[in-house]
Amino acid sequence: MLLILIFGIRSYSQNKLKSSEYDSVLKFRKNSTSEKFTLEQQLEQAKNAVIYSEKLKIDSVLIKSNAIYGAICLYLDDFEGFKGVNFKNYKLAKTINDSLTIAMASHNLGWYHHRNRVHLDSAYYYYSKAYQISDHLDLFSRQVDILINISEIQNLEKDYIGSEESAIKAIKLAEHLPRDEYTFESLWLLYNRIGDGATTLKIFDKAIEYHEKAYAMAKKMKDGQILQLYSENNMAHVYKEKGDYERALKIYESILGQKKLFDLDPSFYALVLDNVAFTKFLAGSTDYERLENMFKRAYHVSDSLNDPINKLNVTIDLAKFYKGQDKNELALSYAEESYRLAKEISFNDLLLESMMLLSELKPGDEGRGYLKKHIQLSDSLLAHERGIRNKFARIAFETDQMELENERIAAEKMYWVISSMVLMVTSILIYIIIAQRNKNKALRFAQVQQATNEEIYNLMLSQQEKIDSARAEEKKRISRELHDGILTRIFGARFSLDSYNLSEGEEAVQRRAKYISELKIIEDDIRDISHDLNTDFVADSSFMDILKGLIEKQTKVYQLQYQFEYTDHIDWDLVSNKTKINIYRMLQESLQNIYKHARAKTVKISFRLKKSLICLKIIDDGVGFDPNKSKKGIGIKNINARAKELNGTVVFVSQMNQGTTIKVKIPYKT
Amino acid sequence: MQHIHILLVDDHPIIIEGYENTLLTSKKENQILHIHTANDCDSAIELLRRAAKEKPYDLCFFDISLPGSSDGKLTSGEDLAQLTRQIMPKAKIVILTMFNESFRVHSIIKQINPDGFLIKSDLTSSELAEAFQYILKSPPYYSSTVNNFLKKSVASDIYVDDINRKILHLLSQGVRTITLREHINLSMSSIEKRKKQLKLLFSVEDGKDETLIEKARNFGFL
Numbered sequence: 006m007l008l009i010l011i012f013g014i015r016s017y018s019q020n021k022l023k024s025s026e027y028d029s030v031l032k033f034r035k036n037s038t039s040e041k042f043t044l045e046q047q048l049e050q051a052k053n054a055v056i057y058s059e060k061l062k063i064d065s066v067l068i069k070s071n072a073i074y075g076a077i078c079l080y081l082d083d084f085e086g087f088k089g090v091n092f093k094n095y096k097l098a099k100t101i102n103d104s105l106t107i108a109m110a111s112h113n114l115g116w117y118h119h120r121n122r123v124h125l126d127s128a129y130y131y132y133s134k135a136y137q138i139s140d141h142l143d144l145f146s147r148q149v150d151i152l153i154n155i156s157e158i159q160n161l162e163k164d165y166i167g168s169e170e171s172a173i174k175a176i177k178l179a180e181h182l183p184r185d186e187y188t189f190e191s192l193w194l195l196y197n198r199i200g201d202g203a204t205t206l207k208i209f210d211k212a213i214e215y216h217e218k219a220y221a222m223a224k225k226m227k228d229g230q231i232l233q234l235y236s237e238n239n240m241a242h243v244y245k246e247k248g249d250y251e252r253a254l255k256i257y258e259s260i261l262g263q264k265k266l267f268d269l270d271p272s273f274y275a276l277v278l279d280n281v282a283f284t285k286f287l288a289g290s291t292d293y294e295r296l297e298n299m300f301k302r303a304y305h306v307s308d309s310l311n312d313p314i315n316k317l318n319v320t321i322d323l324a325k326f327y328k329g330q331d332k333n334e335l336a337l338s339y340a341e342e343s344y345r346l347a348k349e350i351s352f353n354d355l356l357l358e359s360m361m362l363l364s365e366l367k368p369g370d371e372g373r374g375y376l377k378k379h380i381q382l383s384d385s386l387l388a389h390e391r392g393i394r395n396k397f398a399r400i401a402f403e404t405d406q407m408e409l410e411n412e413r414i415a416a417e418k419m420y421w422v423i424s425s426m427v428l429m430v431t432s433i434l435i436y437i438i439i440a441q442r443n444k445n446k447a448l449r450f451a452q453v454q455q456a457t458n459e460e461i462y463n464l465m466l467s468q469q470e471k472i473d474s475a476r477a478e479e480k481k482r483i484s485r486e487l488h489d490g491i492l493t494r495i496f497g498a499r500f501s502l503d504s505y506n507l508s509e510g511e512e513a514v515q516r517r518a519k520y521i522s523e524l525k526i527i528e529d530d531i532r533d534i535s536h537d538l539n540t541d542f543v544a545d546s547s548f549m550d551i552l553k554g555l556i557e558k559q560t561k562v563y564q565l566q567y568q569f570e571y572t573d574h575i576d577w578d579l580v581s582n583k584t585k586i587n588i589y590r591m592l593q594e595s596l597q598n599i600y601k602h603a604r605a606k607t608v609k610i611s612f613r614l615k616k617s618l619i620c621l622k623i624i625d626d627g628v629g630f631d632p633n634k635s636k637k638g639i640g641i642k643n644i645n646a647r648a649k650e651l652n653g654t655v656v657f658v659s660q661m662n663q664g665t666t667i668k669v670k671i672p673y674k675t
Numbered sequence: 676m677q678h679i680h681i682l683l684v685d686d687h688p689i690i691i692e693g694y695e696n697t698l699l700t701s702k703k704e705n706q707i708l709h710i711h712t713a714n715d716c717d718s719a720i721e722l723l724r725r726a727a728k729e730k731p732y733d734l735c736f737f738d739i740s741l742p743g744s745s746d747g748k749l750t751s752g753e754d755l756a757q758l759t760r761q762i763m764p765k766a767k768i769v770i771l772t773m774f775n776e777s778f779r780v781h782s783i784i785k786q787i788n789p790d791g792f793l794i795k796s797d798l799t800s801s802e803l804a805e806a807f808q809y810i811l812k813s814p815p816y817y818s819s820t821v822n823n824f825l826k827k828s829v830a831s832d833i834y835v836d837d838i839n840r841k842i843l844h845l846l847s848q849g850v851r852t853i854t855l856r857e858h859i860n861l862s863m864s865s866i867e868k869r870k871k872q873l874k875l876l877f878s879v880e881d882g883k884d885e886t887l888i889e890k891a892r893n894f895g896f897l
Contacts, residue, residue: 477849489740492773493687496795501693504700504800516696523689 030057030066037073048077055090064101068094072106075113088117104138111135112151125158126396132158133404141411145181149191152178156198162393165202172198186226193222193232200239209247216240231270234260238277245280250288257281267306275306275315283322286329293330300326317346317355324362337366353386461551461586468547483534491531498523548577548585549612555593556610563600571612575619579674587647588621588671594647595623595667598640603627603665614673618653621669629659644669676707679811680730683712684719684755685738685771694736694771694803701804716744719755723762731763734810739772739783756787767810771795777824777897778844782837784825790814792821835876835896839869847888847897 033054037047051074058067071094078086091113098106115131118124136151152175159168172195179195182188196219203212216239223232237256244253260266260277267274282299290296300323307316320343327336340362347356357379364375498520505516549571560567577585592610599605605627613620641657644667648655653671681698685691691712702708711726713719719741726732737752737759749755756768769791770783783789791810793803797818809816817825835843838859845858855866874882877890891897 480849488773493795494689496773496798497687497689497693500795500798500800500803501689501696504693504697506800508700520689 026057026061027066030054030061030070033057034070034073037077044077044081048074048081048083051077064097065103068097068103068106071097072109084117084120088114091117104142105144108135108138108142108144108147111138112147115151115154119154119158122161125162126393126400129155129158129397130400133400137404137408145178149175149179149182149188153191153194153198156195159397160198160202162397163205163390164394164397165206167394167397169199169202172196172202186228189222189226189229190232193219193226193229193236196222197236197239200243204239204243204246207246209243212243213240216243231273234263234266234270234273238273238280241280241284245284245287250284253284254281254288257284271306272310272312272315275303275310275312276318278306279303279315279319279322283326286326296326313346313350314352317343317350317352320346321355321358321362324359324366328362328366333366336362340366353382357383357386457590458586461589462582464551464554465548465582465585468551472547479537483538486534491527491534494523494527494530498527548580552589552592552610555589556596559593559596559600560608563596565596565599565605566607568607568609568611570610572614574614575612575673580619584619584651584671587651588619588669591621591644591647591669592623594640594643598638599623599625599627599665601640602630602638605664617673618670619673621667621671623667623669624664626664629661629663629665631661632657632659677703677705678707678709679734680726680732681708681710682719682722682726682732682735683710684714684736684741684752685712686714686741688714690738693800697800697803698807701800701807703808715742716749716751716755717742720744720749720758723755723759727762732759732766734767734769734807735759736769736771739770739774739779753783753786756789760787767791767814769793769806769810769816771798775820776844776847778840780821780824781840784821785837791816793818794820796820835873835891839873840896842866842869843873843888843891843896846884847892852884 033050036042037051037054039047042050051070054070055067055074058070061067071090075087075090075094078084078090091110094106095110095114098104098110111131112135115128115135118128118131121128132151132155136148136155139147139151152171156168156171156175159165159171176192176195179188179192182191196215200212200215200219203209203215216236220233220236220240223229223236226232237260241253241256241260244250244256257277257280261274261281263269266277278299282296282303285292286296300319304316304319304323307319320339324336324339324343327333327339340359343355344359344363347353347359360375360379360382364372364379366372367375502517502520505513505520508516552571553569556567556569559565596608599608603625605625607626609622609624611620611622613622645655648669648671651671653669655670656668657665658668659665683691683694685694691714695710695712698708698710711722711732713722719737723732723735735756737755739752741750741752741755743750749758752770752772756770759766759768767790768787770787770789771793772779772783773795774780775794775796780792784792791806791814793806793816797820802818806816806818838861841859842855845855846852850858852866852870853863856863859866861869870884870887873879873891874887877887877894879886879890888897
C-alpha cells in the first residue's frame with residue numbers, strides 16, 4: 006500500500022519533471038549561474054526560474070530556484086531581496102519538512118539580521134533554529150559557523166558568559182572538521198572571542214591564554230600573518246588593561262616594527278599607533294610632542310580611511326590625552342567630536358565614555374547634563390542588556406524544549422520502529438512455522454501415499470511370487486505325470502506288445518488290440534497334459550486376484566454382498582503399476598465410502614474394456630447422495646484426484662435413496 | 676524240473692502282464708514258473724511275509740515308484756527290496772525302474788546292490804528274458820544304461836559323495852538352493868560350502884548352477 010503510494014507520487018512528479026515548464030526552469034537556472042551574463046541579467050534569469058517553478062507547483066523545484074535567486078541577491082547587495090527569498094524558502098521547507106533547507110534558510114535569515122544589527126534577537130532566534138537542525142543532520146561545519154555568529158551576537162549584547170559557552174561548544178565541534186585553513190580561521194575567531202570576553206570581564210590570565218591560543222592557530226595558517234598581529238595586539242591590550250604597560254608597549258612596538266604594516270592593513274596600523282601612544286601616555290611618558298604626533302598620525306590615517314570606529318577611538322584617546330595635560334580646550338573639542346561620532350555610529354560604550362569626559366570637561370549645568378545623560382543611557386543599556394539576555398535565555402529554553410520534544414518524538418518513533426520490527430519478525434516466524442508445518446504435513450501425506458503404494462506393490466509382488474511358485478509346482482506335477490503316468494504306461498504297452506509280438510493266434514491278436522487301445526488312451530492323456538501346459542492357468546489373473554482379495558476382505562468386514570465381474574480382454578501386464586495402484590486405491594476408497602455413508606447391502610463391481618478405456622463401475626444400493634449439492638468429501642476428492650492423475654474421468658451418478666454408481670474410465674494403453 | 680518262485684511288483688497291471696507273458700513264453704523247457712504279482716506295497720509285503728514262512732521266492736522284481744504301505748513305513752520298491760533282503764536273504768532281487776538318472780542308479784546300487792538292475796526305457800522283452808536266465812545262473816545283470824553310468828563314474832577321477840550327488844540331483848530337478856534344506860539334513864551354510872566345492876571340482880568358472888549341472892551331466896554324475 007505504502008509502496009504503491011510512493012510509487013504513484015514519484016511517477017506523478019516524474020511526469021511533471023518531463024514537462025516543458027521544467028525544461029525552462031532548468032534553462033533559466035543555468036543562465037542565472039552563467040558568467041556570460043552580468044549580475045543583473047543573472048538576477049533576471051533567476052527571477053524567471055522562480056516564476057516558472059511557481060507554475061510547476063513542486064516545492065522542491067521552487068526551493069532550489071529560490072536558493073539560486075537568493076544567492077544572486079547577495080552578490081548584488083540586495084539584502085532585503087535575500088531576506089525575502091530565504092523567508093519564503095524557510096516557510097516552504099517547513100511545509101514539506103525539508104530540514105536541510107530549513108537549516109540553510111534560517112542560517113541565512115540569522116545572518117541577515119546579524120548583519121543588520123537591528124534585531125539581533127531575531128538573528129539569535131534564526132541561528133538557534135539553524136543550529137538545532139544542523140545538529141540533527143550532523144552538519145558540523147555549518148554548526149561551527151552558526152556558533153561563531155551566535156557567540157558574536159552574544160558578545161555584542163554583552164552576554165560574555167553565553168558567548169564563551171557558544172564559542173567553546175563551537176571549538177569542540179570543530180574537532181570533527183578537517184584541519185584546513187578555514188577551520189583554523191574559525192578556531193582563531195573563537196579563541197579570540199573568548200579572549201576578548203575575558204578581557205572585558207577583566208579575567209586577564211584567561212584572556213592571555215586564549216589570545217595565545219588564537220595566536221598559535223593563526224601561526225598554523227598560511228595567510229595568518231595579519232591574524233597573528235591582531236592576536237598580538239589583543240594580548241597587548243590585555244596587558245594594557247591589566248596595567249602592565251611595559252609588556253603592552255613591548256608588544257605594540259614589535260607590531261609597529263613590522264615592515265609594510267601600513268600597506269597590509271592601514272586601519273590596523275592606525276589602531277596600533279594610537280594604542281602605542283595612549284599606552285605610553287598611561288605609562289607616564291612625558292614626551293608629549295612625540296605622542297601628540299603619533300595620535301595625530303593615527304587620527305589622519307583613520308580619517309582618510311573613513312574608519313569611524315578607529316577615528317572615534319583616537320579622538321577619545323586624544324581627548325583623554327589633552328585632558329591629562331590640562332589642555333581642556335583641546336580635550337573638549339576632541340571629546341565633543343567623539344561624542345558626535347559615537348552618536349553617529351551608535352557606539353554606546355564609547356558614547357558613554359565621551360559623555361563622561363564631557364561632563365568632566367564642561368563646567369556647571371552643561372557638565373551635569375552630560376552626566377545625567379550618561380546615567381540615563383547606561384541605565385537604558387543595562388535594561389536592554391538584561392532584556393536581551395532574558396530573550397536569549399527564552400529562545401535557548403524554547404529550543405531546548407523543542408529539542409526535548411524532538412527527542413520524545415524520536416523515542417516514540419524508535420518504539421514504533423522496534424515494535425513494528427518485532428511484529429514483522431514475529432509474523433515472519435509464524436509464517437515460517439506455518440509454512441514448515443504445511444510442508445511437513447504434505448511430506449507426511451506423501452509418505453503415507455508412498456507407504457500405501459508400496460504396500461500394493463508388495464501385494465502384487467507377493468502375488469507374483471505365488472504365481473511363480475504355483476507355476477513351478479505345476480511344472481513338477483506335469484513332469485511327474487509324464488514320468489510316472491505316461492512314460493510308464495507307454496512302457497507297459499510297448500513291453501507287452503513286444504512280448505506278444507511273436508505270438509500268434511486269436512488270443513494274441515486280442516491282447517495286442519487291448520494294448521493298442523491303451524496307447525490311444527495314453528494319446529488322449531498326453532493331449533490333456535499338452536493342453537494343461539498350453540493354458541497358463543495363472544496368467545492374467547494376478548491383478549484381478551489382488552482386487553478380488555481386497556473386495557473379499559473389505560466386504561466381509563463391512564458385511565456386504567458383492568458381485569465381481571471382470572473381462573479377460575484386459576492384459577494387466579500391459580497396464581502400468583501406477584495405474585494398477587490407483588485403481589486399487591479407488592476401489593478401496595469407494596468401498597470405504599459405501600461402508601461409511603451408503604448403508605448399502607450389495608455392491609457390484611465390474612471391469613470392462615470399451616474403446617481402449619478400462620471401465621470400472623461400482624454400484625451400490627445404498628442411500629445415495631446428491632452429487633451436485635453435497636460438499637465433496639475427502640473420499641470423492643481422492644477418487645477424482647487419482648482418476649485425473651491417470652488422465653481418466655469419474656462420474657458419480659446418484660439420487661437420494663437410489664444408490665450410487667461410480668463410473669471410472671481410464672485409458673488402457675498409455 | 677526246476678521250480679522257480681517269482682514275485683512281480685509293479686503298480687501298472689499292464690506292465691505285470693507284459694512281464695508275465697515274456698517270462699512264461701521265454702522260459703526253458705525244464706523250468707516251471709510260480710508267479711505272484713502285487714500292485715502296491717501292502718500286497719507285496721503280505722506276499723513276501725507269507726512266502727518267507729512257506730516257500731521263499733527265488734526271484735523278486737520290484738518297481739521303484741509304488742503306492743506306499745498303509746502304515747507309511749514302506750514307500751517304494753527300494754524299501755521292499757531292503758525288506759526282502761532281511762526276511763529272505765537268498766532271494767535274488769531285480770530292480771525294474773523308469774528312473775534313469777545317475778544319482779538314483781548309484782543310490783540304488785549302494786543301498787540294495789540288486790542282482791539285476793533294468794531300466795525300463797532300455798528294456799525289451801528279449802532283454803528281460805535274457806536277463807532272467809542270466810540272473811538265475813550268474814548274477815548280477817545290469818542293463819546297458821546302468822553299466823554306462825557305472826563305467827563313467829569309475830573312469831573319471833572325480834569323487835562325489837552321496838550328499839553331493841543328492842545336491843546335484845536336486846539342483847538338476849530345479850530345486851532352488853534355498854529349499855535344498857528341506858531335502859537334505861544339512862545347514863544352509865554347509866550346503867553352500869558343498870556347492871562351492873562342487874563348482875571347484877567341476878571347474879565351473881562362471882559360478883552358475885546351470886553350468887555345474889551341465890558339467891556334472893557330462894561326467895555322468897547325473
